[in-house]
Amino acid sequence: MASCGSGGGIKFYEFLQFVPGLSQGNGVAADNCYSAWISPVRGKAAVTTGPNSRHLQDDITIAFTGSGGSGVIAVGEMLLRAAARVGFYGLLRKSYGPQIRGGESAAILRLAPQPVAGFADGIDLLVVLDWSHFSRFGDELILGTDTCIIEDAAAGVRPLTVPAAVSILTLDFTGLAGTLGSAHNNIAALGYCGAWLGCSAEQLVASLNHRLQRQDSATLKLAAQVAQAGMGLAAEHPPPLAAPQPGRPEATRWLATGNQLAALGALEAGIRFVAAYPITPASDVLEWLATHIDKTGGRLVQAEDELAAVNMAIGAGYGGVPAMTATSGPGLALMAEAMGLAVASETPLVVLNVMRGGPSTGIPTKSEQGDFNLAVYGLHGDAPHVVLSALSPADCHFTLGWATAIASHYQTLAVVLSDQLLGQSMQVLPAPPAMPFQARLDRAALPPVDGEHYLRYLDTGSGISPMAVPGDPGAMYTADGLEHSIGATPSAGAGDHQQQLSKRQRKLMGLMQSEHWAEGVEQPEARLLILGWGSCYPVALEAQSCLEAAGVPVNVLGVRLLAPLPWEALQAQCAKVSQVLVIEQNHQGQFARYLRGFGLQCHAYHRPGPRLLTALEIQQQVEALVDA
Amino acid sequence: MASCGSGGGIKFYEFLQFVPGLSQGNGVAADNCYSAWISPVRGKAAVTTGPNSRHLQDDITIAFTGSGGSGVIAVGEMLLRAAARVGFYGLLRKSYGPQIRGGESAAILRLAPQPVAGFADGIDLLVVLDWSHFSRFGDELILGTDTCIIEDAAAGVRPLTVPAAVSILTLDFTGLAGTLGSAHNNIAALGYCGAWLGCSAEQLVASLNHRLQRQDSATLKLAAQVAQAGMGLAAEHPPPLAAPQPGRPEATRWLATGNQLAALGALEAGIRFVAAYPITPASDVLEWLATHIDKTGGRLVQAEDELAAVNMAIGAGYGGVPAMTATSGPGLALMAEAMGLAVASETPLVVLNVMRGGPSTGIPTKSEQGDFNLAVYGLHGDAPHVVLSALSPADCHFTLGWATAIASHYQTLAVVLSDQLLGQSMQVLPAPPAMPFQARLDRAALPPVDGEHYLRYLDTGSGISPMAVPGDPGAMYTADGLEHSIGATPSAGAGDHQQQLSKRQRKLMGLMQSEHWAEGVEQPEARLLILGWGSCYPVALEAQSCLEAAGVPVNVLGVRLLAPLPWEALQAQCAKVSQVLVIEQNHQGQFARYLRGFGLQCHAYHRPGPRLLTALEIQQQVEALVDA
Amino acid sequence: MLKAKEYKSGIKPIWCPGCGHFGVLNAITKAFAALEQAPENAVLVSGIGCSSRLPAYVNSYGFHGVHGRALPVATGLKVARPELNVIAVGGDGDGFSIGGNHFLHACRRNVDLVYLVMDNEVYGMTKGQASPTTPAHWDHSKLTPHGPQLRPFQPCALALAAGASFIARGYAGDPNGLAQMIFEAVRHPGFAFIQVLSQCVTFCPEQARWKQQVHEEDHNDCCDPVAAARFLHGEDGLAKGNFYRNPRPVWPPSAQAGGAVDLRSEFAL
Amino acid sequence: MLKAKEYKSGIKPIWCPGCGHFGVLNAITKAFAALEQAPENAVLVSGIGCSSRLPAYVNSYGFHGVHGRALPVATGLKVARPELNVIAVGGDGDGFSIGGNHFLHACRRNVDLVYLVMDNEVYGMTKGQASPTTPAHWDHSKLTPHGPQLRPFQPCALALAAGASFIARGYAGDPNGLAQMIFEAVRHPGFAFIQVLSQCVTFCPEQARWKQQVHEEDHNDCCDPVAAARFLHGEDGLAKGNFYRNPRPVWPPSAQAGGAVDLRSEFAL
Amino acid sequence: MSEALYQDEAVFLAHSVALEQEATERLYELADTLEIHNNRSLSSLLRELAAYSEQHARQVAGLCQGHSLPGLRAWEYAWPQDESPEVFHYSQVHYLLQAEQALQVALEVEQNAAAFYRDVAARTHNPQIQRWALQFAGEEEEHVRKLQARLLQVNAGQSPRDHTDFDPPQIPE
Ligand SMILES: Cc1ncc(C[n+]2csc(CCOP(=O)(O)OP(=O)(O)O)c2C)c(N)n1
Ligand SMILES: Cc1ncc(C[n+]2csc(CCOP(=O)(O)OP(=O)(O)O)c2C)c(N)n1
Ligand code: SF4
Ligand code: SF4
């Protein structure tokens, strides 16, 4: 860190040095391994060339559905944990009905020998504990003719919409559990599937114990018995499809959601103040922070609303303490005015926006990428700021770290766009390397040389002005959202205005040089580039691999730095191919419109949620373009 | 209006019929004269062809500056009123220092024989009552070598920045007033300038009386004497430049600000509910409404903040009463979340945003066009809505009327962008024709045919769903910002989501057919189109006329319907020329970026305020392009 | 004349079995029956939360807006359409946290509305975080693992200080008593505030104890703000009853009829 | 040790001659002198309004934010940097209209801040519209030509109901008395609220009469909320004095030191 | 009102009708809710109980022929407690409710109803009211016996259950 330059003042705000004081725990990897970790689907750094290493044949997608306390979500989580112990990587997403609790639900699990960051198109194995309301998941549980269904004997009437062609096996999980005195057919199903995947009884019991931590030992014992009975059933009546093969991962692996990883990334990069107002699907970021930030010496405040939350974070940021808040669409809209204040007053601020279906209250529990416009354009006046997108659940960690460093370094607002899919999916991933970013204010010019007046908003070469924080003697100034002179006095002068506007825009240009602006995989002889952002990126990689198999090599690029857009670098990527297809999950094609504003000639494929974008539909789009 | 279809229910909300009950007062003109009135600088309807009828030689710009109670603003207003009576058209803008009152100020007045909607580049006659702080206006009072300065003998030390070349006349306004026992040198200056412009003593006294309404008769009498003394001085020492010639207007003319005209337009089109939170420069819209809406049977509520204001307007709109609020940048940002609610729940809502310098608190008293992005893109999720821009002070009337009708007809949010320059400039203009727009809900399908269920969010051919309002029997429903089915029950289904998203976008397509989407003037053999919006449009027309004089014919188009953009119609206009220059007054070129997103190839000229965009700089830009 | 149950819309609530909000729904339908309310002339306006889902379940007009803004929407609607019976409903999070400012100003403004807050001392819908009325040491939320550690918000005392002219507290477990309160609140000219203790069985199962703890405290005739303040500063928050009633001029004063008016002449030169 | 006048920044206020806010500036500098405040360790945080311009005029750090949000900014700053002396300042419009919710919640939260509101019963900066504290029949604003017709907001009564632990009212025309209040408010642990009657000579020239009308009312030892409520519900709004002081636990409780911690192990399989 | 309950036939009948109707509505409401929450077995049990009450309500309504019943407002009934004695209290149920608990609650409210009628029978001076009250009390006691039997059956047929809640609450908005 640059010297603070002032002797006495420093002592009582030593934490401004931003020594995070965090041990990096397990599986610390060197800095240069980071990008391998972020885009787990592929091999090397930044934009790599070569075949997409992902082989579709190796993976399997298992879905559990049920309702009213049947506990399918719990089974999904326990099975993921157990399968991970066997050597699988995997991803789990959850889907619910509108009830607050006890509603119908589904857990969709994808397992593979190597890291997976996105979901597949179809379901290989569907385990049904209860058929009622199954149609509610029609958008999400897509049955192919090769889907294999295992239904509980007590699952009720199978809906007519289930294709006749699929193979169906009826097993009496309920009866099996019942004979042991348990009502939990879900645990029997867990045992059944676990055995098929090669989990040992210990591994399954360990998962059960982890999940049922607070239960008494009799309950745990009974659950273990039921699971074992389920394992027995698998030996007798295995599912009529081959079990996938686990990998042989050497590194330490983690099980975490994108939201947890975002929160961890923020803390590791130096966030020490969080202001929180709960909102789905961002609340769990805040909740994780609430239970961990104290340990770092930081603070979380539950605010009365989003207006308070964002202004509290600005207050802390003004005080030199790296600060953030997290929200979702409606909350981000409420924060717009104050985000402009962060821009004008040049106060570091990180805002994580975990997107859900919009507009308005919309579809709060489902994923969509509809807040691009608001994040990039939603401030009044000319207010340049930074917008990043996280490219996978794992990348939430990296991107929050980067955003934290950017906000402090550039004294700016950094909005990070994640979404419900990235944020709430649970991923098995290699342990991330040590956080490469640290929040640091550029305080080189402080305090002013004796006799000089401190110029808070000085127009420096880099555009980054010297930022004093309270406690620095001799550098007192009043930060202002009113336009101001370099000396921080309010000014309505055209010259001051032009100077500050230009400076605030120019200072962000430094970011354009960053290699982190995008991730990608190139293939030799590719004629088309699939360009995506956020949670579309893993889907695009998957499509790339399908297309490769079909003999259509394409390049894939996921843009992490959405604004300011490194247009030249992007152009260079686009120039390598003859067609560009922009993909995103929203109705209006917001990102594509944005790119066209820079002059990009592109095709665009976009549609709203809540149905996830699939590799198959992207593949079809690409094939149509390539054929034409 | 479509029949409400229900007998009994209608009686107690008869005002829903939206009979505005307003007599159209003076100067009613036929509907087809409207567009002539709106773009006063030129001749006929929509896009006209022919020479720009504006001749620069005929106009004159007079500025008054002074400070600390010298009353230059009052002089400006009184002179405009008196000059109007002589037959001038004109425009007046005011500029203040940062003090709440008594600070330095300037009144800038442009007079011509035909309507003027924009300001000129330079000052022809500068009347200085006090030189101190003159430099504060350096950006706004641009002195050319042919500027003629009249300074009061007591004006103090002339700053060094005043070019030596200008002609300066020192007159003792202070002494003249003093001999009559008055401290008001400004009134002497009024008499002086008035006489020069050809005003009679009665005309000047009428202006004085209008302005000093609340004063006692002795004061009025003294003021009249001082003014007459000033007139005498003009006879002795006329300014060393020719007086301009007034016109011979036949129609009744008005004196009003854009903000007043916007308010009038809203009431005349049927607005009957206003929610208000004061903010510069929108407060005077609200204040005018507050003193007039009662007469129409409508209501204004002063809200506790902008969040309340916009939601109150939504409540009234849901009740079937045309409703609006007015604000400026920071307030608009606060309204973003609820604006999304209006979109999702399909509630009519008009929001007038009078722009000021941004970002954040920015430069509240000065004009800028920086809120384009926020207005067009500032909602979360995919939220199609309408954004209009007023193209002149007079056009504020038309555009608010149109917005009011659109909001009701399309059950949507209509944002109108005006700015400080349009809103607070005082214009002499021909009396507007009768308001051609009326707010009307499409209630054709109400109530449901017996036995049928009322489907509030039905996906009709037009995309406009049948809207019941409380009081309609048999059509009870709950409006919702959650995604919903056609029957207004919350839904997270992909099908319902897609259907409602598409419907809400499609319903606005009807607007594309409107001839009101833009105004323009074409010239034969034009090779270039100047494309602008809002207050840039009159400046572009002025530049057109200068260019015409210089032998460079260009077309000019001012876009009133910014979103949804009638792209095909715009393309057709652009296809007529080989180059397009987009002009606007903001730092980032927000409109140009937007247009490029549609695929427009254009040049862009934009710079921030508070310095006004001038015809001269546009002319230079065009010449550079044409030369290249 | 409709029966209470005919004021249910037929849409099935998403609420958890045992949720207090059912009791409130029950009370509203009973009050409507007693008021002989024409369904088309009543509007329930809400924000976001479990409680704010209520309008859809009632056979009347409804507006389910955004979080915290029920009162402004209701205010705009009532001022624009004074002949309607407008009732704003919502939760403690919606009304006292994000919506706190509107609550204060609605109390002062005294528009002829009813505002009913289903107070379960928690954010139900977002999974059980502390709300302004949560006890300081309630540590069941991950967002405040040591409890909110703040003095709970006192809705009735604040309503009084802010100028509400009708203040009462009901209990969802007593829908009949609550129905009477709602009935009287609707009849009361001006802003009427009812805080309803409405248990969240899912996140605050301890609220089942309210059945034993809630006690009656009637100040029906209390129109003295000082006496009401004294009571409200002392009580335990579990008293139900009418705490304050003091009609004062309703805003806006009744409208003059809008006739043909000339808005234009002032502009003529 | 600096003298009072050395706490002025040298930037000349834009205020009208005679504006009460000068008196407040004067009082703050005197209080700082008495506190021997190191200028670099004090931060004045404000929103938007004539009053909110004050921070720039004081020789300390300042933050001039957006309208109505001084308290959240101050809260974030103080929680993040507890060693600083953080004072939020602003006007009645800023604090009680748009900022009303933060005011309520700051009172409950009891962070160790001072909040000083320069109450002139008007929106000065936007040209004289009615604020929440404007008298019901004050008809000088074009926005409310018949007067706001609403019951004025009672800041001290509300602060009490919301849980403020220090409540006082000062007068800009008595900067010395006010300086003492500020001095004590800074020393008070927790949230201290001072309402200052600060005349707007431009839009409310009638406030010149405050000089005669303001009267002393000292309840210095009043730590009984019921007694304070009784007083505040009865008084005329022009009493100056300390109305309530009742220290209670400050939020947040003091921090544990952050050392090397392991945030990662919980994720490992 | 309470004196009228004991002495006025129309008022007594109005109470009897309301008592059963309230019970019916409350049970159907809970049954609907449990169905939404996919607890179908309990939901059908509750429907069964609701149908009893509904039938009973019809019987009582039949008796009312020829009486013009007072239109009482919800709060004007002279219930011994806040609500009609035959409704269960809202906070007595939750989504993990088991059949035995539901039956237990139903049993309690039937007992309350029986006690209510016995009390009326004891206090009234009107022989007609007394006849009715005793008849209704008898019917309620009949229900009580049925429920007790049912409860025994359920308890007997049931193996020990662990009540692990595998369905964490969700977060819809
Ligand atoms: C602007 C915004 N912020 C946050 C949310 C998330 N949210 C939805 S409901 C809710 C709290 C509801 O609590 P309460 O009003 O007490 O209702 P309850 O569910 O307890 O009945 C929150 C924070 C939102 N929908 N919108
Ligand atoms: C979001 C927003 N809304 C409105 C305004 C306009 N505005 C600026 S100051 C002000 C009122 C100030 O009144 P007060 O706080 O009482 O301060 P005073 O000027 O009286 O000292 C308003 C409404 C704004 N700047 N921002
Ligand atoms: S979570 Fe709580 S408040 Fe929401 S429906 Fe369930 S019990 Fe009611
Ligand atoms: S307008 Fe009023 S508050 Fe503002 S500076 Fe002038 S006197 Fe003070």
Ligand SMILES: [Mg+2]
């Ligand atoms: Mg709640």
Ligand SMILES: [Mg+2]
């Ligand atoms: Mg004020």
